[in-house]
Amino acid sequence: MVKEIERAGIPVVHICTVTPISQTVGANRIVPAIAIPHPLGDPSLPLEEEKAVRRRIMNAALKALSTEISEQTVFDVD
Amino acid sequence: MRLELGYIHITDIRFGDASKVEDGVLYVNAEEVEALVLRDERITSVKVDMARPGESVRITPVKDVIEPRVKVEGPGGMFPGVISPVDTVGSGKTHVLKGAAVVTTGTIVGFQEGILDMSGVGADYTPFSKTNNLVLVIIPRKGLGSHEHEHAVREAGLKTAVYLGELARELTPDSTEVFETLPLTEGVKQFPDLPRVGYVQMLQSQGLLHDTYVYGVDAKRILPTLMSPTEVMDGAIISGNCVSACDKNPTYVHQNNPIVHDLFARHGKDLNFAAMIITNENVYLADKIRSSDWTSNLCAFLSLDGVIISEEGFGNPDTDLMMNCRKITDKGIKTVVITDEYAGQDGASQSLADAHESADALVTGGNANQVVTLPRMDKIIGSEEYVGIIAGGWDQNKHEDGTITVEIQAITGATSEVGFAHLSAR
Amino acid sequence: MSKKRVVHYINQFFAQIGGEEMAHVKPEYREGPLGPGLAFGPAFGDHAEIVGTVICGDSYFNENMEEAKAELLKMIKAAKPDLFIAGPAFNAGRYGVACGAISEAVKNELGIPVLTGMYEENPGADMFKSAVYIVSTRNSAVGMRDAVKKMSALALKMLKDEPIGASSEDHYIPQGIRVNLFEKDRGSKRAVDMLLKKLKDQPYVTEYPMPAFDRVDPQPAVKDIRSAKIALVTSGGIVPKGNPDHIESSSATKYGRYDLEGVNYLSKNRYATAHGGYDPSYANEDPDRVVPVDMMREFEKEEKIGSLYRYFFSTVGNGTAVKNAKAFAEEFSKELIEENVQAVILTST
Numbered sequence: 091m092v093k094e095i096e097r098a099g100i101p102v103v104h105i106c107t108v109t110p111i112s113q114t115v116g117a118n119r120i121v122p123a124i125a126i127p128h129p130l131g132d133p134s135l136p137l138e139e140e141k142a143v144r145r146r147i148m149n150a151a152l153k154a155l156s157t158e159i160s161e162q163t164v165f166d167v168d
Numbered sequence: 169m170r171l172e173l174g175y176i177h178i179t180d181i182r183f184g185d186a187s188k189v190e191d192g193v194l195y196v197n198a199e200e201v202e203a204l205v206l207r208d209e210r211i212t213s214v215k216v217d218m219a220r221p222g223e224s225v226r227i228t229p230v231k232d233v234i235e236p237r238v239k240v241e242g243p244g245g246m247f248p249g250v251i252s253p254v255d256t257v258g259s260g261k262t263h264v265l266k267g268a269a270v271v272t273t274g275t276i277v278g279f280q281e282g283i284l285d286m287s288g289v290g291a292d293y294t295p296f297s298k299t300n301n302l303v304l305v306i307i308p309r310k311g312l313g314s315h316e317h318e319h320a321v322r323e324a325g326l327k328t329a330v331y332l333g334e335l336a337r338e339l340t341p342d343s344t345e346v347f348e349t350l351p352l353t354e355g356v357k358q359f360p361d362l363p364r365v366g367y368v369q370m371l372q373s374q375g376l377l378h379d380t381y382v383y384g385v386d387a388k389r390i391l392p393t394l395m396s397p398t399e400v401m402d403g404a405i406i407s408g409n410c411v412s413a414c415d416k417n418p419t420y421v422h423q424n425n426p427i428v429h430d431l432f433a434r435h436g437k438d439l440n441f442a443a444m445i446i447t448n449e450n451v452y453l454a455d456k457i458r459s460s461d462w463t464s465n466l467c468a469f470l471s472l473d474g475v476i477i478s479e480e481g482f483g484n485p486d487t488d489l490m491m492n493c494r495k496i497t498d499k500g501i502k503t504v505v506i507t508d509e510y511a512g513q514d515g516a517s518q519s520l521a522d523a524h525e526s527a528d529a530l531v532t533g534g535n536a537n538q539v540v541t542l543p544r545m546d547k548i549i550g551s552e553e554y555v556g557i558i559a560g561g562w563d564q565n566k567h568e569d570g571t572i573t574v575e576i577q578a579i580t581g582a583t584s585e586v587g588f589a590h591l592s593a594r
Numbered sequence: 595m596s597k598k599r600v601v602h603y604i605n606q607f608f609a610q611i612g613g614e615e616m617a618h619v620k621p622e623y624r625e626g627p628l629g630p631g632l633a634f635g636p637a638f639g640d641h642a643e644i645v646g647t648v649i650c651g652d653s654y655f656n657e658n659m660e661e662a663k664a665e666l667l668k669m670i671k672a673a674k675p676d677l678f679i680a681g682p683a684f685n686a687g688r689y690g691v692a693c694g695a696i697s698e699a700v701k702n703e704l705g706i707p708v709l710t711g712m713y714e715e716n717p718g719a720d721m722f723k724s725a726v727y728i729v730s731t732r733n734s735a736v737g738m739r740d741a742v743k744k745m746s747a748l749a750l751k752m753l754k755d756e757p758i759g760a761s762s763e764d765h766y767i768p769q770g771i772r773v774n775l776f777e778k779d780r781g782s783k784r785a786v787d788m789l790l791k792k793l794k795d796q797p798y799v800t801e802y803p804m805p806a807f808d809r810v811d812p813q814p815a816v817k818d819i820r821s822a823k824i825a826l827v828t829s830g831g832i833v834p835k836g837n838p839d840h841i842e843s844s845s846a847t848k849y850g851r852y853d854l855e856g857v858n859y860l861s862k863n864r865y866a867t868a869h870g871g872y873d874p875s876y877a878n879e880d881p882d883r884v885v886p887v888d889m890m891r892e893f894e895k896e897e898k899i900g901s902l903y904r905y906f907f908s909t910v911g912n913g914t915a916v917k918n919a920k921a922f923a924e925e926f927s928k929e930l931i932e933e934n935v936q937a938v939i940l941t942s943t
Contacts, residue, residue: 091829091909093810094923095938100930101813102827106942107453108484110491111522118812126451126484126943127375128876129830131883141889144882148889148939152898155822155937158815280843280870292776314875363793375873412844412870412913426782438790451872474793476785482913483871504789506781509802512915513845515772523804529792531785532801534774536913537845559844559870559912575845576774577913587781592801593772594760 092117103154105129105147109164119154120164121147169259170348171242171398174341178267181218181300189335194268196302196332204331205304210312210320215305217549219271219286221298224546226290229281229554230580231272231318232325232407233296233418236265236332239402246333247403249384251326257402258395263336269299269420270332272325273550274306277318278377280559282413282580283572288543293582295589296420303549304328318377322408326419347432349396352470355442362440363473367397367427368463368496369586370488372409372416372480373448379408380417380480382446388455392447392462394470397428405446409480412559414536414582415508417480421581426588427476427506443470447492449485456488464495474502478586482510482536483521490524497526508533508583509593513575519593533583534591536560537575544570598642598753601673602631603666603680603696605689609649617653617688621662623669624649630682630738637746642753646673652688655695662692663699670700677753678704682711682741683718685733690718697726707752709766711745719767727758728767772802822936825903827926829911829919830877830884830943831869832860841910843870849909849922854902859888871912872943884941903935911942 093116095102104117107129112120123129130144146167154165177192184195198216205214219225239245242260245252271284284294284301291297306324308317350358371380373388380387382405395404405422428444435441447463450456467475475496479489486507493503505527509519515535552572555561560578567573576582576591583591606616608629627635627644634644648669655662670678678700680693693710695718701708711729712719719728729748731741744765751758760775761768777784784801791798816822833841839850860881867877867884882888890902907926911919930938 091827091911091919091923092940093808094920095827095927095930095940096810096813098924098927098931099813100927100935100938101816102938102940104940104942107451108456108487108522109453110456110487111484112942114490114522114524114807116807116809118810122453123941124452127872127874128883129941129943130886130889131876131880133876133879133883144886144889145892148886148893151939152819152893155816155824155939156819159812161812278870278874365789365793375875378873426780427785430780430782430786434786434790439786439793474789476789478785483911502789502792504785504792506785507802509772510845510913510915511772512917514915514917516770517915517917518805518807519772519802520805523807525804527804528800529788529798530800530802530804531781531788533781535772537915538774557843562842562845562847563840577844584781587783587785590776590778590780591774592760592777592781592784593774594762594768594801 101155103151105151113162118159118162121150121154122164122167123147169396169398170346171258171401172261172344172346173401174261174263174344175266176263176336176339177342178265178300181220181268181302187335189339194265194300201328201331204327205324208320208324210309210316211306211324212309213307217303217305219301219303219549221286223286225286225549226545227271227273227284227303227549228552229273229276229550229558230284230413231281231321233420233580234270234325234329235420235423236268236270236329237423238263238333238337240337244402246330247326247406250381250406251330254383257404258399262402263339263341265332265336267300268332269296269301270325270329271296271301271303272306272321273303274321276554277314280377280412283555283574283578284580285542285545289540290542290579293576293579295581305550318408326406347398349398355440359436359440362438364442364471365431365439365474366442366467366470366472367431367444368475368477368492369444369446370477370479370485371446371448374451377409381406381408387448388450390448392445392459392466394466395444395446397444400425400428412536412577413580414577415481415533415585417586418581421584421586421588425586427478427586442472449481449488456491460488460491460495463492464499467496467501468499472501476504478506480585482508486520486522490522490527494524494526504529504531506531506585506587508585509535510537511535513537513539531587532593533585533589534593536577536583539573539575541571541573597640598676599645599674600642600677600679601670601675602627602644602647603693604629604647604649605692606649606651617651619651620654621648621650621665621669630742633738633742634746637742641750650692652692655692656688659695663696666696667699667703671704675706677706677749678708679745679749680710682731682745683716684731684735684737685713685716687717690716691721694718694722694726698722701726709745709748711741714767723767724769729765730767816937819899820897821900823901823903823934824899824937824939825930825935826885826890826906827938827940828885828908830941831867831910832865832877832881832885832908833868835864835866837868841868843868843910844912846910846914847918849907851905851907851926853905854887855904857887858891860885869910869912869943884943903933
């Protein structure tokens with residue numbers, strides 16, 4: 091899906107846990123997630139901390155969308 | 169480690185007043201089995217049923233299939249750390265009721281249980297259409313959580329298999345087979361001119377209905393480690409998963425791991441079967457990296473020349489498979505990988521979620537998206553209520569004439585990634 | 595039972611008209627089998643016979659492809675065939691292209707089964723392997739006997755309306771479509787055999803050559819993310835409870851489009867996952883862990899983004915064919931473009 095959205099002309103960031111698959115398949119902007127069953131959350135944390143983790147990943151996603159790239163890039167989550 | 173398997177060939181299964189094996193017939197006292205299963209207070213009811221090869225019977229949703237075995241000599245008991253106390257198994261003597269199996273079914277836990285047809289086209293795709301099956305239809309207590317539900321059903325199946333296995337304790341096997349793995353240096357000396365071959369088994373370890381247990385330890389919490397291949401024959405690895413039913417290994421397949429058996433068949437002839445390594449397929453990327461690093465290091469540490477790597481599942485585990493293959497190949501070791509494919513119902517899509525050029529010797533269990541229409545069956549054990557929602561089914565796939573259309577993904581054991589089945593694709 | 599009618603295509607060389615110097619000859623029709631066509635007779639037995647042979651020079655065909663095809667089609671049609679065979683062309687490039695092209699044309703125009711044969715490296719193989727069955731042959735006419743055996747066996751299957759097996763069973767060049775088959779040996783034994791060959795540096799055939807994935811150039815960055823309209827898309831299967839669109843838990847053939855108007859977060863009472871490939875307990879406990887609507891709403895308030903697009907799109911990425919996923923995205927991307935969505939955040943489980 092990610093490639094078709096990009097092909098249609100919309101910049102897209104792929105948030106996923108298994109970034110190697112995303113790279114093999116050909117996503118361009120990639121942000122690593124926590125785990126497969128809970129990419130944007132961490133059930134082991136209290137709610138407030140879990141939301142902070144989600145915020146950090148989403149911040150990275152916004153940064154990825156705002157960054158010019160020329161090749162596949164995996165962005166760090168601060 | 170040396171293990172002798174004594175096979176008692178079972179050609180039929182029947183209800184009887186006393187549970188026993190006589191002239192190749194397995195007689196089962198249903199009340200005893202019910203009482204055994206109902207000892208678990210999480211289970212409110214169990215129905216004991218039977219399904220024989222060729223019968224017009226469909227079992228669904230199937231959770232696990234287990235072979236009845238009993239340890240007659242040597243340390244430990246069947247399913248150590250789960251049913252028997254923890255102790256190292258894999259040596260001595262074990263008796264097997266060959267041709268019999270315990271199948272667990274009942275209400276559905278997730279989307280992931282399978283279909284097992286005893287006749288018709290579906291029977292061609294599942295190895296368990298050829299076994300004489302004792303089927304447990306298990307209904308859990310109302311309100312029981314899905315993890316507990318899965319756990320209760322899993323244990324009921326294993327306990328019943330142990331109960332049946334006990335019937336073989338005093339019997340004289342119809343045939344025997346011996347398997348032996350020597351300690352590292354002795355193994356090298358035994359066949360110094362043969363290539364040293366290892367087996368890397370990847371265990372599904374992704375959560376509910378996706379777990380595997382090693383001596384009772386949840387495989388997602390293990391680091392890759394070494395085993396004697398004979399340990400699995402005594403139930404050291406059990407299945408807590410059946411997602412999607414086609415390519416997950418039921419406990420029966422762990423007990424009879426075909427790669428272990430086929431490597432032993434060539435051991436001392438054209439290869440030296442040195443070791444078995446188990447690893448996991450976790451949901452965190454760091455785990456995937458760590459486990460594949462560790463696995464490849466173990467392969468190098470054992471001075472292996474060749475390795476067979478088997479996957480369990482698909483999607484993100486394809487990455488674990490490719491990481492293992494790449495890293496082991498990078499150590500100068502020749503690899504063959506076994507997987508299966510999700511190429512779409514028309515077979516035209518990409519088969520794997522991940523790929524790497526090092527995976528240049530690949531055996532496939534076939535395209536799991538292939539569609540089959542299964543005939544109407546006279547008898548359903550379990551319920552057909554779920555065939556539309558299990559993986560490989562879809563809304564309205566059950567037709568008026570009683571036939572069901574599914575992807576073979578929904579058929580238990582159809583595209584085995586340890587090569588237990590004959591299906592392939594080109 | 596009357597014999598089925600077969601028309602056979604060969605080039606000037608196999609028609610014994612001549613070599614390169616005669617490659618310019620125009621299409622002609624001759625009654626009955628000729629050259630390699632004679633070898634098909636015994637294999638066809640009582641089932642079929644070659645009633646006519648069409649011949650064309652390789653240069654003429656390749657330099658005048660449209661005319662040549664039209665002329666040949668007229669001749670072939672007149673012979674009322676039940677099946678059409680071209681070649682085998684072995685490694686002869688122009689002959690291979692001609693065999694592929696005329697077979698494809700006959701298949702499309704006359705609607706009858708067709709087949710040809712050539713060496714896998716023949717340029718015609720790459721051009722036509724997905725359009726017609728091309729039996730894999732050796733690279734020269736030394737392999738004629740073997741090629742005729744395999745081609746006639748496949749031809750008879752087609753004439754009898756029997757299902758065609760996998761490429762390895764019926765000896766054709768893989769068409770890029772995966773076909774299941776039952777092997778004599780179980781998978782584990784095939785793996786052991788393959789490893790032994792690899793260890794001895796002997797040739798072996800992988801059952802699935804590694805694919806090459808295509809690439810898309812990255813789109814330019816979003817200029818001002820603070821004013822951008824952003825859409826959420828997921829392959830994690832989050833849907834309104836009850837799964838109103840009946841998205842499959844695996845091998846999805848559908849996706850859903852769900853309204854977020856007035857939705858500030860994804861409540862576990864109203865949303866759940868339909869995905870059958872991962873432990874659903876965490877996503878069901880808090881669906882924002884997969885589709886972060888809660889955070890997007892906070893970002894809106896904080897003016898870190900312009901707005902969250904009114905709908906989110908969801909499918910199950912579990913054994914789902916790439917072709918399906920591609921079609922979903924093609925479809926909803928049109929809406930996103932029309933609605934001026936400037937960026938997409940896609941989450942996967």
